[in-house]
Amino acid sequence: MSLLEAIIMGLIQGITEFLPVSSSGHLALFEIAFDLEKTGLLFDCLLHFGTLIAVFAVYFRDIWKMICEGFGIIGDFFINAATAVSRLTGKKEKKYRKIICNGYRKFVMLVIVSTIPTGIIGIAAKDLIELASTVLIVPGICLIITSILLFIADRCKEGSKTPKHVSYTNAFIIGICQGFATLPGISRSGTTITACLLSGFDRKFAVKYSFIMSIPAILGSVVLQLFELDVKTVAAAEWLNYLAGTLVAAAVGYICIKIMLYVVKQKKYTIFSIYCLIVGAVSIGAYFILG
Numbered sequence: 230m231s232l233l234e235a236i237i238m239g240l241i242q243g244i245t246e247f248l249p250v251s252s253s254g255h256l257a258l259f260e261i262a263f264d265l266e267k268t269g270l271l272f273d274c275l276l277h278f279g280t281l282i283a284v285f286a287v288y289f290r291d292i293w294k295m296i297c298e299g300f301g302i303i304g305d306f307f308i309n310a311a312t313a314v315s316r317l318t319g320k321k322e323k324k325y326r327k328i329i330c331n332g333y334r335k336f337v338m339l340v341i342v343s344t345i346p347t348g349i350i351g352i353a354a355k356d357l358i359e360l361a362s363t364v365l366i367v368p369g370i371c372l373i374i375t376s377i378l379l380f381i382a383d384r385c386k387e388g389s390k391t392p393k394h395v396s397y398t399n400a401f402i403i404g405i406c407q408g409f410a411t412l413p414g415i416s417r418s419g420t421t422i423t424a425c426l427l428s429g430f431d432r433k434f435a436v437k438y439s440f441i442m443s444i445p446a447i448l449g450s451v452v453l454q455l456f457e458l459d460v461k462t463v464a465a466a467e468w469l470n471y472l473a474g475t476l477v478a479a480a481v482g483y484i485c486i487k488i489m490l491y492v493v494k495q496k497k498y499t500i501f502s503i504y505c506l507i508v509g510a511v512s513i514g515a516y517f518i519l520g
Contacts, residue, residue, distance in 0.1 A: 230272070230467065230470055231470065232469070232470050232473055234470075235272075235470035235471060235473050235474035236473055236474060236477050237259070238256055238259060238272075238276065238474050239276060239279065239473065239474035239475065239476070239477030239478040239481070240477055240478075240481055241255050241256055241259060242256065242277070242279065242280060242474070242477075242478040242481075242482070243279070243283070243477060243478040243479070243480065243481025243482040243484075243485060244481055244482075244485055245416075246276075246277065246280040246417070246418065246478070246485070247280065247283070247418055247440070247482055247485035247486050247488070247489045248418075248485050248488065248489060248492075248501060249375065249379055249382075249416040249418050249419030249422070249489075249492075249498065249501050249505075250372075250375070250416055250419070250501055250504060250505055250508075251368070251371065251372060251375055251413065251414050251415060251416040251417075251419070251505070252276070252277075252280075252416075252417070253273065253362065253368075253411070253412070253413040253415075253417075254368040254371055254372050254375075254413045254414030254415070254416075255368075256273065256276070256362075256413075257361075257362040257367075257414070258365070258368055258508075258512060260362075261363070261365050272471055272474070274447070274450050274451040275451070275471050275474065275475045276474055276475060276478045277443075277447045277450070277451070277478075278447065278448075278451050278475060279474070279475035279476060279477070279478030279479040279482065280479065280482035281443070281444055281447055281448070282479035282482075283478075283479050283480075283481075283483040283485075283486055284440045284441065284443070284444060284482075284486070286479075286483050287440075287483060287486045287487070288437060288440065288441055291333075291336075291437065291441065292441065292444070294333045295333055295337050295340075295441070297333075298331065298333040298334045298336075298337055299337045301334065302328055302329075302334055302337060305326045305327075305328045306328060308326055309325045309326055309328070312324075312325055312326075313325075332391065332392045332393055333392070335392040335393060335395070336392040336438075336441075338397070339392060339395055339399075339400040339438070339442075340400075340438075340441060340442045340444075340445065341445075342397050342400040342401050342404065343400045343401065343403050343404030343407065343442045344404060344442070344445045344446055344449075345401070345404060346401060346404040346405045346407075346408050347404045347405075347407045347408040347446045348408075348446065348449060349408070350405070350408025350409065350411070351408060351411055351446065351449075351450065354408075354411065358411050358412060358413070361412055361413055364516075365512055365515060365516040365519075366512070366513055366516040367412070367413060368413045368414035368509075368512055369414065369508075369509045369510070369511075369512030369513035369515075369516060370414065370509065370513065371412050371413060371414025371415045371509070372414040372505045372506075372508050372512065373505065373506060373509035373513075374414070374415060375414060375415055375416045375419050375420070375505045375509075376502045376503070376504075376505035376506040376509060378416070378419055378420055378423045379419050379423070379498040379499070379501050379502035380498070380499065380502045381423055381427070382419070382422060382423040382426055382493075382498045383496045383497075383498040383499050383502070385423070385426035385427055386429075388426060388428070388429035388430045388431055388432070388435075389429070389431050390428065390430045390431060390434070391434050392434075395428070395430065399428040402424065402428070403421055403424045403425060403428065403438075403442070404442070406420045406421055406424040407420065407421050407442065407443070407446065414509065416505070417439075417443065418439050418443075418489065419498075419501070421438075421439040421442065421443075422435050422436060422439045422493060425438055425439060432493050432494055433490070433493075433494065436489060436490055436493050440486065
C-alpha cells in the first residue's frame with residue numbers, strides 16, 4: 230500500500246466512521262474498486278484506533294470521569310467484599326457501600342454490558358467479516374440496510390433517557406447491534422444511534438453513548454490483532470503509511486463528530502439514508518455487471 234492510498238483510506242475512515250455511512254463498507258469498496266491488495270484487519274483496526282483518538286479529544290472530560298469512577302467501582306467492590314468477610318467472622322457489622330451511586334458509574338456499567346455481546350459476535354464472526362469485505366455485493370446490501378436504519382432514526386420519537394434511566398437490557402441490545410455493525414456496509418454509528426433512539430435515549434446522549442461504547446470494542450480488536458501480527462510481514466515503510474492513515478483518520482474524525490452532533494439534533498439523517506441507498510444500489514449493480 231502506498232502512502233497516498235493510506236492517506237485516502239484514513240480520510241475515508243475519518244469521514245465515514247462518524248458520519249453514518251459505514252467506514253468498513255467504504256473501505257471495502259475502495260479496495261475492490263482500485264484492486265488494492267487486501268490490507269487485512271490490522272490496518273482497519275489502526276484506522277479505527279485513529280478515530281478513537283478523535284473520540285477521546287471530543288469527550289475527554291466524560292471519559293476521564295468514567296475512568297475515575299471505574300476505579301471507584303472496583304475499590305467499592307473490594308471494600309464490600311471485605312465487609313462481607315468481616316460479617317462472617319462475627320465482627321461489628323459495617324454497612325455495604327452502594328457501588329452504582331451516580332450517573333457516570335451507571336454509564337460505565339452500561340458500556341461494559343454493551344461490550345459483552347459485541348465482543349462475542351466480533352470474535353465468532355471474524356473470518357466471515359474478512360471474507361465479506363472482498364465481495365462487492367455484501368457492502369452493497371449492507372449499505373441499503375444502513376439506509377433503512379437511518380430513515381427510521383429521523384422518525385424516532387424524542388427520548389429523554391440519560392444513564393440513570395437506561396436499563397441494562399437496553400445496553401445489551403445496543404451491544405448486539407454494534408456487533409452486527411462489524412459487517413462491511415453496516416454503519417456502526419448509524420446502527421447504534423438508531424438503536425439508542427428507539428430505546429428512548431436523549432438525542433445528544435445517544436451520540437455520546439454510541440461513540441464512547443465503541444472504545445473498548447475497538448481497543449480490544451486492536452490488541453488482538455497486535456498479538457496475532459507477525460511483525461516480519463510488515464515492512465518499515467508500510468508502518469509509516471499505516472501511521473499516516475491513522476493520523477488522518479484522527480484529524481478528520483474529530484471534525485466529523487462535531488458534524489454528527491448537529492445532524493442528530495436537527496434530524497438530518499435522511500440525507501445520509503439516500504446516499505447509502507444510492508451507493509448500495511450502485512455496488513449491487515456493479516457486482517452483477519462486472520462479476
